Amino acid sequence: DAGVIQSPRHEVTEMGQEVTLRCKPISGHDYLFWYRQTMMRGLELLIYFNNNVPIDDSGMPEDRFSAKMPNASFSTLKIQPSEPRDSAVYFCASKLGWPDINTEAFFGQGTRLTVV
């Protein structure tokens, strides 16, 4: 398996524009996580899904952020409108939660977002 695949690797956009980050989890994994990495907050959990259903989105900073998982092999994180303070590295991760829910997650290489 190619691992967790994120696109794009880098995104530069102007303030106010819509940004969509994409993630393809490892095939067969039933959990998918979205994280944001900043110097101040470290690796911050934004939202996670189990079997395509959002379980906890309490980490989503504002209504400008939304995430979807239309099927087991694809997820998006959208920011609309984007602001300079959204600049960060966004990571997607996936894991297999059965038969044992306590397993490690595998990360993609991240998307570096810069909002100017």
Next chain:
Amino acid sequence: DQQVKQNSPSLSVQEGRISILNCDYTNSMFDYFLWYKKYPAEGPTFLISISSIKDKNEDGRFTVFLNKSAKHLSLHIVPSQPGDSAVYFCAASASRGGSQGNLIFGKGTKLSVKP
């Protein structure tokens, strides 16, 4: 409010010596703990984990210790090597409760191993 805390932003050690990275947690529902390693411009990679039913897990040069009563865990690297220089993240997960299966990370500790 941070549920997983890594209070040391950085640590510097000499090659060959022991590196000890610390982590504290607040949520008593956490029953699985992990350490990840991250190099610049890459995603975090899994290093070692421990279940709450154990107090120690060892894998080569890496050992994780868990003190449930203190809600504290630590990662020991012996001997430290220059290639170990990276940011280390502590993470915790709960197998029960409303957020079962989650994975909460600390802010990370940057380890520098000097030759």
